[in-house]
Amino acid sequence: MTANKRPQVVIVGAGFGGLWAARTIDTSRADITIIDHNNYHTFLPLLYQVSAAELEPEEIAYPIRAILRKVRHSDFILADVKGIDFSKRLVETDGVKIPYDYLILATGSTSFYFGVPGAEENAFSLKTLEEGTILRNHILCNFEQAVHEADSGRKERLLTFVVVGGGATGVEFAGALAELIYGPLERDYPTLDFGQVRVILLEAADNLLMHMPEKLRRYSLERLSGMGVDIRLGAVVGKIEKSAVHLKDGSIIETDTVVWTAGVRGDPLAERLGLPVSRNGRVKVMPTLQVPEHRNVYVVGDLAYFEEDGEQLPLVAPVAIQQGTVAANNIVRQIGGREPEPFEYKDRGTMVTIGRNAGVARLPGRSYTGLFAWILWLAVHLLNLIGFRNRILVMINWSQDYFLFERAVRFIFPSGAYSKIKALQCASKPETGERKEKKEFG
Numbered sequence: 207m208t209a210n211k212r213p214q215v216v217i218v219g220a221g222f223g224g225l226w227a228a229r230t231i232d233t234s235r236a237d238i239t240i241i242d243h244n245n246y247h248t249f250l251p252l253l254y255q256v257s258a259a260e261l262e263p264e265e266i267a268y269p270i271r272a273i274l275r276k277v278r279h280s281d282f283i284l285a286d287v288k289g290i291d292f293s294k295r296l297v298e299t300d301g302v303k304i305p306y307d308y309l310i311l312a313t314g315s316t317s318f319y320f321g322v323p324g325a326e327e328n329a330f331s332l333k334t335l336e337e338g339t340i341l342r343n344h345i346l347c348n349f350e351q352a353v354h355e356a357d358s359g360r361k362e363r364l365l366t367f368v369v370v371g372g373g374a375t376g377v378e379f380a381g382a383l384a385e386l387i388y389g390p391l392e393r394d395y396p397t398l399d400f401g402q403v404r405v406i407l408l409e410a411a412d413n414l415l416m417h418m419p420e421k422l423r424r425y426s427l428e429r430l431s432g433m434g435v436d437i438r439l440g441a442v443v444g445k446i447e448k449s450a451v452h453l454k455d456g457s458i459i460e461t462d463t464v465v466w467t468a469g470v471r472g473d474p475l476a477e478r479l480g481l482p483v484s485r486n487g488r489v490k491v492m493p494t495l496q497v498p499e500h501r502n503v504y505v506v507g508d509l510a511y512f513e514e515d516g517e518q519l520p521l522v523a524p525v526a527i528q529q530g531t532v533a534a535n536n537i538v539r540q541i542g543g544r545e546p547e548p549f550e551y552k553d554r555g556t557m558v559t560i561g562r563n564a565g566v567a568r569l570p571g572r573s574y575t576g577l578f579a580w581i582l583w584l585a586v587h588l589l590n591l592i593g594f595r596n597r598i599l600v601m602i603n604w605s606q607d608y609f610l611f612e613r614a615v616r617f618i619f620p621s622g623a624y625s626k627i628k629a630l631q632c633a634s635k636p637e638t639g640e641r642k643e644k645k646e647f648g
């Protein structure tokens with residue numbers, strides 16, 4: 207950093223951690239550049255509602271440049287970060303190379319499959335807006351195909367939906383899917399026998415929502431079962447094939463739809479950079495969120511491995527937000543010649559929604575089930591969603607769902623009817639990344 211140059215702070219990832227860091231940094235002291243391979247921020251806590259045809263993808267996304275308009279001395283670069291040259295202080299992307307004085311890594315997490323054969327290839331993941339939309343299209347396509355399917359075995363596979371993982375995402379998605387199927391879809395497809403349709407939730411442990419108090423777990427289990435979800439506890443997945451899930455106890459579930467919500471790991475970028483990572487690929491940071499070998503580099507959010515009272519912090523938005531804020535303030539302290547301060551997580555509780563009028567909430571010192579927890583969940587998510595328009599649209603969709611038992615977003619879109627991507631939309635799990643691109647574009 208030269209004497210006449212303002213410090214350059216580069217933030218990789220415009221999720222909760224990165225965005226909150228950008229909003230916090232005192233830009234009278236530094237210039238900031240935020241890099242993301244999407245030009246929008248995704249509000250991941252509502253992603254499962256995109257898959258369950260409840261919300262449009264756009265309603266849970268917001269343009270990064272629009273957010274940065276309010277942040278002086280800030281810039282955005284749309285690029286995929288491929289590497290970092292720590293000695294030259296350069297971020298290497300698929301396009302430009304970006305110099306930095308201080309760096310915040312906030313690239314989040316990806317699904318982790320615990321080495322289960324076939325899981326990555328055949329199961330749907332729920333981590334990005336594309337994945338959420340592809341899953342919605344797939345579910346709706348299954349019903350369209352089932353209507354005309356003469357082969358009873360194939361029909362059964364089309365109408366069996368398996369969710370792996372009884373954590374918050376698995377519970378929320380299974381509940382929303384059951385409400386979609388046994389509500390609007392049952393009315394849409396009068397010729398189908400909905401007694402044949404199954405939503406199965408597999409959990410390896412002996413209960414759902416293991417991070418919640420016992421009372422809330424019991425409530426969730428009873429409520430979800432009451433909604434028609436077939437919950438199988440102690441069910442360990444051994445293998446996933448294109449049209450079947452094999453459990454370790456030898457049983458087989460024939461299905462064309464497996465949704466994997468069972469495991470999460472830090473974004474593989476950290477390992478590629480040679481940073482010290484935990485077993486689940488999260489970067490082991492100092493109490494100040496700095497990387498031990500590079501004191502001008504901070505890691506926040508899902509990508510950071512941070513222990514408190516001997517336990518790693520959960521991969522949730524409040525952790526990312528609080529860490530992004532502390533990392534930003536620590537950089538300003540460093541610029542001013544002061545020591546960075548340690549991070550301390552303020553746990554304000556967790557909430558999970560199960561379905562209509564049903565939620566669970568663990569708040570400091572108290573826990574709630576039922577209508578109150580559900581309303582609390584709705585309010586917190588609506589308030590935290592970025593964008594006034596998004597809030598209004600989400601509220602309209604939720605109201606329509608609540609009062610009219612209707613889901614507004616039952617589109618198979620992009621339809622792919624006559625396009626090259628037909629196979630991606632109406633078949634089993636599409637391939638991703640390079641292989642997909644080659645297939646689509648020749």
Ligand SMILES: Cc1cc2nc3c(=O)[nH]c(=O)nc-3n(C[C@H](O)[C@H](O)[C@H](O)COP(=O)(O)OP(=O)(O)OC[C@H]3O[C@@H](n4cnc5c(N)ncnc54)[C@H](O)[C@@H]3O)c2cc1C
Nearest residue numbers: 219221222223242243250251287314507508521522523526
């Ligand atoms: C389906 C689902 C439901 C959830 N529900 C809840 C909930 O109810 N409550 C809760 O608190 N938390 C929930 N979470 C977890 C929460 O969303 C995460 O903990 C939070 O998003 C982590 O923030 P982050 O900033 O670390 O990463 P993210 O928000 O994931 O942001 C990472 C950003 O980095 C970008 N990026 C990644 N790699 C690169 C690269 N190589 N180059 C450029 N950009 C890159 C991505 O595009 C993204 O914008 C949920 C997560 C999911 C997936």
